[in-house]
Amino acid sequence: ECEQRTLLKCTEEQFLTxxxxxxxxxxxxxxxxxxxxxxIHKLQNALDICTKLRPxxxxxxxxxxxxxxxxxxxFSDMAPEPAKGKPLPPGMIHALLxxxxxxxxxxxxxxxxxxxxNMDENDSIEKMRPYLEKTY
Numbered sequence: 001e002c003e004q005r006t007l008l009k010c011t012e013e014q015f016l017t018x019x020x021x022x023x024x025x026x027x028x029x030x031x032x033x034x035x036x037x038x039x040i041h042k043l044q045n046a047l048d049i050c051t052k053l054r055p056x057x058x059x060x061x062x063x064x065x066x067x068x069x070x071x072x073x074x075f076s077d078m079a080p081e082p083a084k085g086k087p088l089p090p091g092m093i094h095a096l097l098x099x100x101x102x103x104x105x106x107x108x109x110x111x112x113x114x115x116x117x118n119m120d121e122n123d124s125i126e127k128m129r130p131y132l133e134k135t136y
Contacts, residue, residue: 046119073136
């Protein structure tokens with residue numbers, strides 16, 4: 001299981017202040033509502049996909065023993081054009097996985113959390129599963 005994260009706690013006043021500060025001058029509440037709804041949808045989509053693809057992510061991780069070069073090959077294969085299939089810049093895979101730059105492997109939790117952080121509303125199970133089933 002992924003590590004439990006400590007939730008940030010704040011007062012209602014702190015929350016409202018943070019929300020007000022996140023709205024740029026000239027934005028309307030409707031603009032903010034649209035942006036917030038889009039981000040909530042993105043996060044929910046990522047959670048749903050990761051929950052359903054967790055066994056596939058775990059199987060991929062097991063097949064490659066969490067090797068950074070294999071995870072990097074997966075990410076390169078999944079990248080949009082024109083980056084698709086090209087090696088990631090040095091250190092990029094470590095930054096995406098949020099692991100030390102000298103690491104040669106990652107934990108399955110690192111991989112799953114990375115996917116969850118970097119998905120967007122256009123990602124889907126059908127789109128991602130074939131990549132996870134490949135051997136790199």
